[in-house]
Amino acid sequence: MAVSSDCRSSAPGASADADVYARTLDCVHCGLCLPACPTHQVLGVEADSPRGRIYLMRALAEGRVQDPAAIRPFLDRCLDCRACETACPSGVKYGEILESTKAKLEQERPQRGLRAFLVRFLLWHVVARQRRLRAMFALARGAEVLGLRWLATKLRLLPAHMARLLPPVPSAAERRPLRPGLHHPPAGVTPRGKRVALFTGCIMEPMFGRVHRATLQVLLANGFEVEVPAAQRCCGALLVHAGMPGPARQLAAANVRAFADADVVVNNSAGCGCAMKEYGHLLGTADGAAFATKCRDISEFLAAEGLSATPAECRTKAAYDDPCHLCHGQGVRAQPRQLLAQVPGLELAAHDKPEDCCGSAGIYNLLQPELAGEIGRRKIESLAKAGIDLVLTGNPGCMLQIDSHLRAAGHKARVRHPIELLVPPS
Ligand code: SF4
Ligand code: SF4
Structure with a gap:
């Protein structure tokens, strides 16, 4: 990838670009965010680290990247997990820089090809429209009941990582x-x-x-x-x-x-x-x-607000795993643990990497299956060492990703949302 090192390049003038550019300048290149970055942990490449990506996005904003499309793979491999924001002592707003840069790239050089078209179509015409999403789930359930999912997996029409990742479609009642x-x-x-x-x-x-x-x-x-x-x-x-x-x-x-x-x-x-x-x-x-x-x-x-209704007893050993967009994105860490501590019989075990990304990141695990798979495998390794029967996490993507990796590893633990353990006895 050609990135000019010409330091005479001027700062961009347009306000959105100038805004992104100004934020990249907050980075002092200390590297303290590198150990927290899941893609850097797996790949060990500077351009796949927060500092490397900020450098590339700054170069793009300064007009020093000759082929802007060349930096896209590094941005696409970022999970937008914000672990780097937690680690950064300079308060760099990495998420805002990334999202603005991706929007600029998408506007000026939209990705071509069937995959890019399908992603855009699904996100805007299906996921964002609840009725269509419900209809899609009803169709998927019908196909599953008729054995078409099994057939599609056998004939390799459904990619292996998707077949592994997607749990059975819930029934109409569920x-x-x-x-x-x-x-x-x-x-x-x-x-x-x-x-x-x-x-x-x-x-x-x-x-x-x-x-x-x-x-x-x-x-x-x-x-x-x-x-x-x-x-x-x-x-x-x-x-x-x-x-x-x-x-x-x-x-x-x-x-x-x-x-x-x-x-x-x-x-x-x-x-x-x-x-x-x-x-x-x-x-x-x-x-x-x-x-x-x-x-x-x-x-x-x-x-x-405080709980006034005591949750039902749950005699099991569980680990709470922080969703990135709750701990890094919203700074909510203690509250789920405080509530779970009030569940009678529940033993909450610590595990090594509760704030490391699980590799889900929206549809990242579908688009970057190998990297997401390795990040997910490391998460399960950390959870398995805790000797637990239950994993508690408050985000649907994390629930799916952790559950699929537990099943793939043959681990007996299952996944629940913390709120499910706060339901009082009926
Ligand atoms: S958002 Fe996550 S994956 Fe992306 S650079 Fe920051 S720590 Fe790495
Ligand atoms: S920790 Fe912050 S200032 Fe240091 S390299 Fe990472 S983003 Fe830049």
Whole structure:
């Protein structure tokens, strides 16, 4: 890759470019982020480290990269996990630099080919539209029941990494969406006099409907009124990560409107929560910034309010694994652990690398299967050493990735969302 070392290159003038450029200058090249970076841990290459990528993005902003497409593979291999932001003593906003640069590349030199087309089509025309996503899951379930998935795997029509990664499609009952509208605490529960709005997102509903039902149950059992706004949309995180901030802004604006009357917007997906807390930056409006201040991860909300309903007993040994977009993206670390410590009978074991990425990163594990596979394997190695029966993590992508790697390794431990352990006995 040709990167000119001509230091006389001038700083870019256009405001977005100038903004990205200014942020790259915060990096003092100390290298303290390198050990935290999962791609650098696996590949050991400077250009696949945070410092290396910042250098490349700065060179691009300064016009010193002769072929901008040449830096794309290094950016595509980044998980956007933000572990480098936690490690960085200079406060470099790596995620913002990466996302702005990807958007610029996508706008000026959109990726060509069937794969790029399919990614764009699926993210905007399927994942971002709940009805179509539900229809796709219904079709996938039908195909599975008819044995077509097995056939597609045998005939290698379904790539091996996809066959391994995708768990069985949940039944129609398990995929059942929450009823939109207002839900009241049941009789016998002391009301808190507080209403929360629940964000349901895209993939969590059809894949882990049980997590939404548990979230609703826990909130109601703890005396909160729960509003599920019908007009809410996907958070747009996957579009932002793919360099498509324009469509993501449409979704963000729709969510700002859908939750306009809410005081608190609670979510149970770390990736969505992180993206929504960044709506101020994404939309660049006061409304977007005000919406962001109302967003809470369910663990953050419940830990602050306190549990009034004791969770059901769960006699098992478990490890909590931090989703990157909860610990690095939102700084939420203690709250899930505080809540899980209140589950009667639960033994919470520590493991070596709770804050290392699992390799899921949205659809990264589908697009970069080998690297994601190695990062996932290292995560399972760390969990297996803890001798646990259960892994607890609060993001759908992490749940899928860790579960698939546990199954592939023949490990007996299974994966649950922490909220599922907070449900009181019925
Ligand atoms: S976001 Fe994660 S993968 Fe990307 S450079 Fe930072 S630490 Fe590495
Ligand atoms: S830790 Fe921060 S300042 Fe140091 S190289 Fe990494 S990004 Fe740059």
